[in-house]
Amino acid sequence: MVDTNETTMGRRAVLAGAAGGIAALAGCSGSADDADEPTETTTETTTTAPTTEPAPSLEDLELPMGVSEESVSANLLAVHERAVADVSQTIDVTRLEHGDLLERTVRYEDGRFLQTEVGRGPQQDIWNEDGEGYIRVAGGETYFQGPQEASLAELSRLHRMEDQLRAGDYQPVEAVEEDGQTLIVAEATEATLTDRLAHQYESIESYTGRLTFTPEGRIAEFDVEFEYVDPERGSGMTEWTFRVHSVGETTVAAPDWVSIAREDGFDFDVAPGEDGSFVRVDVSGGDGGTHPNLHVSYGMAGRRRGSAGLDRSLTDGDTLYLGFDENDESVVTVNEPPEAVQDVSGPVDVSLYVNGPEVIDTRVSL
Template identity: 25%
Template sequence: MTTGSQTAVSSATATEQEQTTAQPDEPEFPMGLSENGATQLLYSAHVQALLQTSFHVEWSKLDLTNSDLRWQKEYQADVGQALGSWTRQNGGPVRIFRQGSEAYWREELGDRTTYGKDNEGFQIGKVAWSVEIQKLLEAFSWGAPELVSESPAVWQIEATGIETPSAVPGHMEGEVLDLTAGAMTVTADGVIRTSEATYKVRRLDGQELRVSSQYTVDSLGEVTVDAPSWLPTARENAPTIEASLTDDRRFVRFEVVAGNRLEPGSRITVFADDQQTKTVVPLEQALEPGVVAYLYRDGEMATGVARGRIERGSVPSDVSPTPFEKSYNVTAFRTTNNYCERVPVSE
């Protein structure tokens, strides 16, 4: 009996030692990662996780060829709403509040402030920079994940080459030419915590640019977002516009009928309803409310975009522009943000 007891004790001791010395299992990959690299589910897993919590996100993008900072933005986001901030190139500090289907912004321009209503409310892709991060995942092939931290679990993936040259990140059209470096870190919840990439693209106009981007998500579950104090002022001052075709459809009669003026450096865009063509009219001078302006084409179509011009007060008599032959709508932009909603252009 004693021998049997000793044998049982020895067996139990050996089992405990084996359990103590055995290596712990590695955490399972989060959704979107596999032993072969990143899958098509990684970005969707990333944004689905962000939709369930609050967070802070910050990103920047540098045109290395021209030493030009293209973007530097950040958002504080809570479920269904976000407050963004950045400084526009050739402009001033911007704040934007996105909630539900609405988004209002303000920009400080020295001695004045301009306001607008963006056409995209709270969309997780806008807040989580989908035009860059999702396109990076599509454009490049990604190597096997490496577990770089166990508590908390963090994996790193590195870009190994070009997968889809036409998937150009960041509001660009053309193709990716080469990859210098690219890496992302992903936590167990599926959130892409960091992204860094440097690559070269050729735009449709033939210009070649080398760019780098950085992206960071942090403070998950720790952020609170409240409507800013300036929101009622933005609602009141965001422009309202009217537009119609005139003079045998050669011109678009355009007017800001309420709200603040359109600032210099902005643009008015006339979109064909089929989304195939547009006419872009840059504003070198402010367009004040109540001033009737006439927009017209002044240049050949290039990749679906025509250069446009503006004449204030009356239809110009010394031009013969190409008529607007389709159905259209028109809006005004302050760089990438709308001043106002699109309105149909009627005769």
């Protein structure tokens, strides 16, 4: 409980002390009349406004090869390749097309990479180091020996960027500061149907694109969105994003599952057939059989295309044969060489998909 008398006495003591102090000051300054006049004290405060770096000017920057004030050409990709060659980096690619979302992340360092891909089918992880590659499907459901070689251009899917740069009317519009670096921004609002895109689309109805790159030519991000008419599926929309980051800071180490894949992974050896008129795919290794949902696609420089679905598993010792009949129709057999196939010559691109993931992507010459 507070003592009221004690509090009152304390207040009086404080006031008395204050009065004594004022009187003493008055005595020092002169007469009592002077003490009654208030004394003004003026304090000047200097405030320094925060300084900010001015935004970079596009006119002050030197543009990389392939870029002018009016346009951005596909030659920029060659500059980008040189800028990131042998430099660790992380590549993120997202694509939404035909209602299917694909997300891919590639971490690259010193000739080895780890890729994770999530899309319509089961997740697949790809590890490659100095040409030794393995694929893990659905978190360990199946393992395959994977791609033997993969360049940064392939990992970055630079061919897709080339298609967009050749089609879109990209033009530098400004320079910005993002993530501590100066970037040049180029935008596009229209696109023409190039020969390559004409194989996929009947027309492009609307188009927007945004590309950012350093003055040295390294691409940081590429975003594209366009509406199209597909001759088979009708109208649709594609959204596609490419991003390179953690340049020089990405580290990559072999995941634990690589040792399992090395022991249990299926291996596919693609080579010309006995008489050179067809392709053979020899299957070895594996723990049991592959998933029965198989799809093979092969072709020769746009002249002949073949594809087939196989509702069966492939096991150790099986051989898959691929050829063309006299009508350029595909001929696919298992363990029995095909009969009455054309005697063709030239490079053949071969792809094999097992329950979604691509486990073969190679070229063989007949």
